[in-house]
Amino acid sequence: MPVLCSSKCGKNAILKRPKTGDALCKDCFFWAFETEVHSTIISGNLFKRGDTVAVAASGGKDSTVLAYVLKVLNERHDYGLNLVLLSIDEGITGYRDDSLETVKQNRDDYQMPLKILSYEELFGWTMDAIVAQIGRKNNCTFCGVFRRQALDKGATQLGVNCVATGHNADDLAETVLMNILRGDIARLQRCTSIITESETEGTIPRVKPLKYTYEKEIVMYAYFKRLVYFSTECVFAPNAYRGHARAFLKDLEKIRPSVIMDIIHSGESLQVKDNVKLPVRTQCSRCGSVSSQELCKACVLLEGLNRGLPKLGIGKSSLANRARDQQDAEKKEKVICDF
Amino acid sequence: MTDGLQVTLEFGGGAELLFGNIKKHEVTLPVDDTPWTIRSLLTWMKDNLLKERPELFIQGDTVRPGILVLVNDADWELLGELDYKIESKDTILFISTLHGG
Ligand SMILES: [Zn+2]
Numbered sequence: 268m269p270v271l272c273s274s275k276c277g278k279n280a281i282l283k284r285p286k287t288g289d290a291l292c293k294d295c296f297f298w299a300f301e302t303e304v305h306s307t308i309i310s311g312n313l314f315k316r317g318d319t320v321a322v323a324a325s326g327g328k329d330s331t332v333l334a335y336v337l338k339v340l341n342e343r344h345d346y347g348l349n350l351v352l353l354s355i356d357e358g359i360t361g362y363r364d365d366s367l368e369t370v371k372q373n374r375d376d377y378q379m380p381l382k383i384l385s386y387e388e389l390f391g392w393t394m395d396a397i398v399a400q401i402g403r404k405n406n407c408t409f410c411g412v413f414r415r416q417a418l419d420k421g422a423t424q425l426g427v428n429c430v431a432t433g434h435n436a437d438d439l440a441e442t443v444l445m446n447i448l449r450g451d452i453a454r455l456q457r458c459t460s461i462i463t464e465s466e467t468e469g470t471i472p473r474v475k476p477l478k479y480t481y482e483k484e485i486v487m488y489a490y491f492k493r494l495v496y497f498s499t500e501c502v503f504a505p506n507a508y509r510g511h512a513r514a515f516l517k518d519l520e521k522i523r524p525s526v527i528m529d530i531i532h533s534g535e536s537l538q539v540k541d542n543v544k545l546p547v548r549t550q551c552s553r554c555g556s557v558s559s560q561e562l563c564k565a566c567v568l569l570e571g572l573n574r575g576l577p578k579l580g581i582g583k584s585s586l587a588n589r590a591r592d593q594q595d596a597e598k599k600e601k602v603i604c605d606f
Numbered sequence: 607m608t609d610g611l612q613v614t615l616e617f618g619g620g621a622e623l624l625f626g627n628i629k630k631h632e633v634t635l636p637v638d639d640t641p642w643t644i645r646s647l648l649t650w651m652k653d654n655l656l657k658e659r660p661e662l663f664i665q666g667d668t669v670r671p672g673i674l675v676l677v678n679d680a681d682w683e684l685l686g687e688l689d690y691k692i693e694s695k696d697t698i699l700f701i702s703t704l705h706g707g
Pocket residue numbers: 272273274275276277278291292293294295296
């Protein structure tokens with residue numbers, strides 16, 4: 268027996284909202300969903316009229332919904348934004364090549380220009396080649412570090428004012444939890460901010476318009492709007508640690524849906540004491556990206572790959588560092604011998 | 607009239623990968639003394655339909671958290687979840703929210 272829509276519109280409800288428990292019909296759900304994203308955008312001051320905004324598009328559910336809803340809101344509320352799609356091709360056969368087809372579909376459906384940048388052209392390595400060299404143990408580290416930098420470079424090349432990413436409330440709660448589990452205080456402080464603008468000049472801000480949107484609602488929105496998205500798991504082994512954090516959150520959410528908002532709120536409210544030393548963010552001496560070290564993580568990983576020392580920059584790196592120093596020393600010796 | 611309860615089972619968001627990568631299954635549930643519910647359907651699916659890694663779909667007696675269930679395009683959370691009594695010609699859709707981003 269059908270449940271009526273909580274907003275008393277007389278129609279049958281199709282969804283129970285995780286955030287509020289309201290039962291809504293399809294039209295009232297669409298309206299509530301879009302209005303909440305709009306108010307997140309307005310209250311967070313995410314955009315300025317005339318901005319060119321790159322939507323980081325992976326072909327997955329979040330970025331597909333983000334691109335769609337930004338287009339709808341840009342027209343409905345006359346934001347005056349110029350929206351473009353920016354995709355990163357990691358070079359993963361059977362995964363990214365398929366999902367890029369979905370992004371191209373988004374480009375045609377939403378009439379937005381699309382820029383695709385590949386790891387191969389940016390770093391000289393595809394993920395397939397990286398995995399062939401390092402195996403499947405730390406490949407998510409490489410992929411994550413490179414993707415972050417690839418988006419920055421793509422955004423710079425496109426000359427956009429900001430990059431909008433599809434991170435949703437569940438993702439954010441998961442990230443807060445992960446940073447607590449890793450004791451990463453610097454990231455814990457940064458990860459909940461809706462605009463990640465670094466103090467370093469020349470980097471392009473990232474914004475998260477879906478920050479307060481539940482994953483369930485994103486998937487339901489995509490389903491009822493018949494948006495096409497790509498939902499195949501990456502062919503390389505997923506990050507098991509993150510997987511556990513995710514499953515744990517989903518279990519909690521089942522018992523108490525507000526846990527997602529509660530964790531985000533905890534992350535936002537945490538204050539690091541003044542006497543806690545946080546890494547100073549400067550620029551990588553090699554590529555100019557934001558970094559708290561002399562060399563940014565991407566450059567260290569890349570150096571490891573190019574030198575055949577793929578452990579460089581991963582975990583406890585003292586061993587790898589010693590190997591690098593030894594290589595350097597050997598090289599010097601060789602130079603001396605040549606004389 | 608065929609014996610049994612005819613229902614359509616649909617899969618999306620990656621959940622189809624656990625069911626032979628087929629998005630739509632027309633099935634007939636055998637006649638039973640007690641009415642079919644989602645609870646008993648899940649057991650039946652585990653024994654008859656699930657092709658691989660059942661733990662990615664079923665946890666305890668229910669679906670794994672993160673899998674959405676819709677009955678005739680309505681959220682099962684509005685319909686009593688596991689206790690919903692299945693009717694002939696119902697379409698039950700399972701969507702995974704756990705795949706991709
Ligand atoms: Zn309504």
